[in-house]
Amino acid sequence: MENFASLVPLVIIFPLLGMLINIFFGKNMGERAVGYLATLAAGLAFGVALIMTIAIAGNGFEASVVNMPLIANWITIPGANVFIPWQLRVDTLSLTMMLVVTGVGTLIHIYAIGYMHGDSRFPRFFQYLNLFLMFMLILVTGNNFLVTFVGWEGVGLCSFLLIGFWFDKTRGEGWRNSNAARKAFIVNRVGDFGFLVAIFLTFWTFGTLDYYKPGEMPYHPELTANIQNVSFAQNGGIGTHGVFILADQWLQDGNRTVAIGPYTLPLTTVVTLITMFMLLGVTGKSAQIPLFVWLPDAMAGPTPVSALIHAATMVTAGIFLMVRSNVLFHAAPLTSMVVTVIGSGTAVAAGYIALGQWDIKKVLAYSTVSQLGFMVAAVGLGGYTAAMFHLVTHAFFKALLFLGSGSVIHGMEHGEHLAHAAHGEDNHAHAHEGEHAAEHAEPVFDAQDMRNMGGLRAKMPITFWTYLIGTLALSGIFPLAGFWSKDEIIGRALYAATTEGRLEGWFALLLLIIAAGFTAFYMWRQINLVFLGKSRTAAADHAVESNGFMTLPLIILAVLSVFGGLLNFPWSLPGIAAETMGKALEATVSYASSVPFNLVNLVLALLTLAVALGAIWLAHTIYGKQALAEGNLDQLERGATRGLFEIANGKLYFDEFYGALIEQPYNRAAAWLADKLDWQFWHDYVHNSVIVAGFNGMAAFLSGPFDKGFIDGGFMDIGKGIQWLGRQIKRIQTGYVRTYAFTVLIGVLLVLLLILLPLIRQVLQR
Amino acid sequence: MPQAPTIPVEYFVLLSAILFIMGVMGVLLRRNAIMIFMSIELMLNAANLALVAFARQWGQIGGQLIVFFVITVAAAEVAVGLALIVAIFRTKRTIDIDELHAMEG
Numbered sequence: 070m071e072n073f074a075s076l077v078p079l080v081i082i083f084p085l086l087g088m089l090i091n092i093f094f095g096k097n098m099g100e101r102a103v104g105y106l107a108t109l110a111a112g113l114a115f116g117v118a119l120i121m122t123i124a125i126a127g128n129g130f131e132a133s134v135v136n137m138p139l140i141a142n143w144i145t146i147p148g149a150n151v152f153i154p155w156q157l158r159v160d161t162l163s164l165t166m167m168l169v170v171t172g173v174g175t176l177i178h179i180y181a182i183g184y185m186h187g188d189s190r191f192p193r194f195f196q197y198l199n200l201f202l203m204f205m206l207i208l209v210t211g212n213n214f215l216v217t218f219v220g221w222e223g224v225g226l227c228s229f230l231l232i233g234f235w236f237d238k239t240r241g242e243g244w245r246n247s248n249a250a251r252k253a254f255i256v257n258r259v260g261d262f263g264f265l266v267a268i269f270l271t272f273w274t275f276g277t278l279d280y281y282k283p284g285e286m287p288y289h290p291e292l293t294a295n296i297q298n299v300s301f302a303q304n305g306g307i308g309t310h311g312v313f314i315l316a317d318q319w320l321q322d323g324n325r326t327v328a329i330g331p332y333t334l335p336l337t338t339v340v341t342l343i344t345m346f347m348l349l350g351v352t353g354k355s356a357q358i359p360l361f362v363w364l365p366d367a368m369a370g371p372t373p374v375s376a377l378i379h380a381a382t383m384v385t386a387g388i389f390l391m392v393r394s395n396v397l398f399h400a401a402p403l404t405s406m407v408v409t410v411i412g413s414g415t416a417v418a419a420g421y422i423a424l425g426q427w428d429i430k431k432v433l434a435y436s437t438v439s440q441l442g443f444m445v446a447a448v449g450l451g452g453y454t455a456a457m458f459h460l461v462t463h464a465f466f467k468a469l470l471f472l473g474s475g476s477v478i479h480g481m482e483h484g485e486h487l488a489h490a491a492h493g494e495d496n497h498a499h500a501h502e503g504e505h506a507a508e509h510a511e512p513v514f515d516a517q518d519m520r521n522m523g524g525l526r527a528k529m530p531i532t533f534w535t536y537l538i539g540t541l542a543l544s545g546i547f548p549l550a551g552f553w554s555k556d557e558i559i560g561r562a563l564y565a566a567t568t569e570g571r572l573e574g575w576f577a578l579l580l581l582i583i584a585a586g587f588t589a590f591y592m593w594r595q596i597n598l599v600f601l602g603k604s605r606t607a608a609a610d611h612a613v614e615s616n617g618f619m620t621l622p623l624i625i626l627a628v629l630s631v632f633g634g635l636l637n638f639p640w641s642l643p644g645i646a647a648e649t650m651g652k653a654l655e656a657t658v659s660y661a662s663s664v665p666f667n668l669v670n671l672v673l674a675l676l677t678l679a680v681a682l683g684a685i686w687l688a689h690t691i692y693g694k695q696a697l698a699e700g701n702l703d704q705l706e707r708g709a710t711r712g713l714f715e716i717a718n719g720k721l722y723f724d725e726f727y728g729a730l731i732e733q734p735y736n737r738a739a740a741w742l743a744d745k746l747d748w749q750f751w752h753d754y755v756h757n758s759v760i761v762a763g764f765n766g767m768a769a770f771l772s773g774p775f776d777k778g779f780i781d782g783g784f785m786d787i788g789k790g791i792q793w794l795g796r797q798i799k800r801i802q803t804g805y806v807r808t809y810a811f812t813v814l815i816g817v818l819l820v821l822l823l824i825l826l827p828l829i830r831q832v833l834q835r
Numbered sequence: 836m837p838q839a840p841t842i843p844v845e846y847f848v849l850l851s852a853i854l855f856i857m858g859v860m861g862v863l864l865r866r867n868a869i870m871i872f873m874s875i876e877l878m879l880n881a882a883n884l885a886l887v888a889f890a891r892q893w894g895q896i897g898g899q900l901i902v903f904f905v906i907t908v909a910a911a912e913v914a915v916g917l918a919l920i921v922a923i924f925r926t927k928r929t930i931d932i933d934e935l936h937a938m939e940g
Contacts, residue, residue: 804936806871810862 073124074133074159080114080167080206081137081157087111088199095192104182107195111178111202115171122164130656132160132285134212144215150276156212158280161653165457166209166389169464173381174202176622180472181373183618184479194234194371201227205382209389213278214268214312217390221264221354224383229254231378232370249369256363260353264390267346271312274327274339280393281311282659313396313659316340320400337400344397344404347390348411355387355441357415362723364438368430372475375430380437380471381464388444388460392453392658399660405449409573412446413562413580415439418721420587424594425703425717428517429474432595435720436543437467439584443558446577451569452561453661454637454651459558461650462550462633466542469626473536474517476615476623477599480529481516484612491611514608519595520701524604528612531620533600535627540596542630544589544681550633555585556674557637557664563673564664582680589681593688602696639666847888854881868920868930872913879909 087110095103125131135157137143143155178198185194201224208220233250237243272278319325325336334342351357356364367379378384391398391408398405416439423435440463447456515521526533542549545556559581566574604610614620635642637650646652651663664670691704698704705714719725803809854877861874883902890898924930 802939804939806932806935807863807866814859814863 072133073121075135076117076121077135077157077159077210078137079117080171080210081203083110083113083117084199084202084206088196088203091192091196091199095196098192100186100191101182103192103195104178104185107199108175108178108182110199111171111175114202114206115168115175118164118167118171121159122168125159125161125164126653130161130653132158132282132657134158134281153213153215153278155216156279157210157216158212159210160657162389162392162457162657163209165461165650165654166385167206169385169461170202170205170209170382173464173468173626174198174205174377176625177373177377177381177468177472180376180475180619180622181371183616184373184475185371186618190234194231197227197230197234198373198377201231201378201383205386208386212280214271214280215278217393218264218268221350221386221390222261224378224386225254225257225261225354228257228367228374228378228383231374232367234371234374235369246369249363249366253363253367256360257353260350260360263346263349263353265350267343267350270329270339270343270346273329274336274343275312275315277312277315279311280313282313282396282657285311285314313394316396316400317659340397341401341403344394344401345407347394347397348404348408351387351391351408351445352411353387354390355384355445356438357387357411357442357445358418361415361419361438362727365431365434365720368428368434372430372471372478375434376468376471376475379434380467384437384441385444385460385464388441388448388456391445391448392457395448395453395658395660398448399451405451406571406573407449409446409449409565409571409577412442412444412449413577413584414442416442416446416584417580417587418442420584420591422717422720423591424587424705425714425719426591427519427718428515429477429519429522429595429599430471430517432519432591433467433470433474436470436588436591437463439588440467440543442584443555443581446581447558447561450558450561450565450571450574450577451660451662452558452565452664453658454648454654454663455554455557455561457654457658458637458650459554461636462542462554462630465550465626465633466539466630469535469539469623469630470543472619472623472626473532473539476529476532476619477522477525477536477612478516479615479619480525480532480612481522481608484528484610485514485516485608487611487613488607491607516608519598520697521606522599522604522609523602523606523696524600524609525612526600528604528609529614531614531623535620535623536600537596538627538630540592542633544592544685545585545677546589546681546685547678548634550630550636552674552678553634553637553639556670556677559585559677560664560666560670560673563669582677585677586680586684589684590688593685594692597688597692598696601693605697844888844892848885851881851885851888854878854884866931866933868923868932871932872916872920876909876913879905 087107090106091098091103098106137155137157140155142152144151144153146152178195181194181198185191188194204220204223204227206220208217208224211217211220229250232253233247235243236247236250238246268278319336320340326333327336327339329339349360352360364379364384368375370379398408419435419438419442423432423439426432426435440459444456444459444463447453447459538549542551545551559578562574562578562581564574565571566578604612635645635649637648638645639647641647648663651661655661655663695704698707703714705711706718716722858874858876858878858881861877862871865871865874883905886898886902886905890896890902920930923935927935929935
């Protein structure tokens with residue numbers, strides 16, 4: 070049989086090619102060509118992923134491992150027994166991610182052609198997007214932790230580049246954008262440190278980083294040069310094992326220990342350590358407490374970036390990693406508990422913060438954090454399938470919502486432009502009067518502030534209806550996608566609490582239901598503020614619907630958001646088997662198990678639905694008549710709820726907390742170091758006093774006493790001495806010949822005496 | 836062959852020594868260059884006398900041979916020396932040795 074899995078390098082190569090072509094020729098190709106090319110690259114990758122999915126569905130979800138061309142023998146240190154090949158893994162999990170990344174990615178590429186129109190760095194934007202796709206696909210396809218880490222760091226880099234894409238905006242906005250980019254990068258560094266330590270520990274413990282899972286028969290990696298790709302059924306296992314196989318076997322052995330430095334730890338402890346460090350990486354990348362603070366700021370990037378990277382794909386890498394490592398997490402109940410608590414805590418905290426935000430994208434950002442919390446909690450509760458299911462549906466409706474918000478922002482900016490064109494002369498004439506004065510008091514028009522919106526429903530119908538679908542899907546309203554996936558997570562919490570008797574299950578259940586209520590509430594508040602009611606500014610009044618590039622992806626994503634639930638439908642429908650995704654993932658995720666859908670679940674689903682509907686009803690009662698209270702205040706910003714709103718608006722003061730805990734001490738330490746250590750001590754004292762003075766003193770000594778005095782003077786003295794000697798010896802040379810003759814005579818007589826001396830002695834002795 | 840009465844070698848050597856000392860004294864004490872020159876000749880001939888005397892004493896021809904060389908060299912020396920004295924006299928208008936101390940250091 071033709072093995073379609075061997076196509077997998079193409080999903081990485083296509084975006085790479087797209088990027089390279091755009092780098093070298095993008096400047097001269099024109100906007101459309103650049104955009105189409107980048108979209109084509111993403112689309113081709115999606116096509117390849119689709120072919121492989123169909124193929125794998127046809128052969129019973131059998132996983133394959135494919136060698137990356139040219140760099141298959143990636144890291145080989147034979148002496149140290151280190152062999153880390155660059156292999157790509159095609160299984161249901163990586164394919165799920167590939168489909169989401171390339172599918173949503175392609176739609177967002179199309180959208181970006183419209184959104185980024187006229188930007189001065191249009192080609193660069195698409196280069197970055199393609200680069201991001203490449204790294205994300207490396208991340209999801211890698212067959213060992215290190216390849217995943219390469220992708221992990223690569224997407225972090227692209228995230229940094231794209232958040233700070235508008236670093237050169239005027240009026241301090243560029244500065245804010247690049248600060249947000251730096252914040253994202255630095256916060257992620259903390260998480261990456263955790264992931265890296267987890268990788269080191271894994272390698273130390275198991276001696277390999279490969280992802281082969283229990284039941285698979287990995288082949289000897291040194292054979293990679295000869296074997297092009299491996300389908301496990303065809304291959305007898307030869308030797309080397311993957312991390313998960315070893316973990317599975319060794320944990321069953323029991324009593325295994327691992328020597329780490331001077332300590333000898335039981336294997337279960339080490340696995341807990343590994344997963345804990347991995348969790349730190351996850352909290353960074355997937356924006357969980359305590360490292361979620363970067364994600365809301367990351368909204369400084371262009372909206373397609375927010376949709377693609379900071380909602381649909383990159384931030385889900387953490388969930389993907391945990392699902393991939395399910396064997397380890399399954400074996401570490403303590404970590405699973407921490408994961409559950411962090412996930413559900415994040416879900417409810419971020420949901421609460423979202424209630425009090427004014428920026429249309431900030432609401433969605435906190436919503437993303439909250440939904441990622443749902444997924445993380447699902448992983449902690451053992452619901453790996455539920456997490457992946459929610460990941461996929463969330464990618465649909467959150468990308469939809471972000472793109473919708475981008476469309477709104479676009480429309481608002483257009484409206485602002487048109488409003489100025491219409492009232493331009495008016496503005497100048499009555500600059501100091503009436504309502505125009507208020508406009509001038511606020512010099513920068515914020516196209517993202519929901520207080521400036523309202524009544525966009527009539528102006529932007531497609532955006533409104535798709536946004537409404539996204540809202541309902543996110544809120545978990547039957548029968549849209551979010552209902553099924555969210556309910557599966559909540560059902561999982563109940564299952565963990567009751568059947569498995571895990572205490573944190575109850576905790577998660579409570580928090581997640583509250584978070585679901587928050588979700589419905591803040592989304593409906595947003596609908597009211599943005600789309601319903603009357604326009605509150607001239608810009609909103611003049612807003613126009615976006616062009617086809619932007620509305621087409623909205624429509625497609627809206628359709629996906631409606632029908633996304635079918636991916637893992639609890640019952641079989643005509644043409645669709647029950648729990649398609651769950652069955653598929655069970656082939657890959659060893660400890661994926663589906664919760665049987667019974668009456669209790671139905672009651673729970675109805676309860677959750679009731680909570681969501683109740684929250685929507687509440688939000689509609691509060692914001693429905695009049696979205697904003699007097700003085701541009703939120704309806705909740707007065708009376709008894711004012712304090713609660715302000716806490717939400719202040720983002721639970723996490724930034725202030727980190728500011729006080731880390732940033733300010735760091736800045737103070739930096740200032741102290743710069744002033745005291747560098748300037749006063751190093752520059753003033755060491756440099757001026759010690760080095761300069763020392764050098765000057767040394768130079769003065771060398772040039773003065775040493776050179777002039779000793780060397781120069783010494784040679785002068787030698788000269789003088791020789792002169793003196795000459796003057797003394799000169800006296801011998803009298804010039805009188807007779808003196809010389811007499812001297813010769815004396816000399817001759819002395820020689821004679823010397824010769825005759827023995828004779829004389831003989832004579833004297835006789 | 837009848838043994839002719841011979842003058843003992845001591846006599847020759849004594850005479851040679853007297854001559855040599857006279858030469859030395861002449862060199863050291865005279866100031867006229869020509870006189871010094873002649874004194875040198877005297878010393879050479881004193882040496883010749885001693886050489887010949889010893890050659891006869893020991894019946895060896897070598898000493899007499901050297902005497903010829905010495906006479907030859909002396910002749911050459913006289914030629915050069917007198918020429919020098921003439922040249923010096925022409926420039927300095929004197930041959931008083933003590934006047935000629937331009938080589939003083």
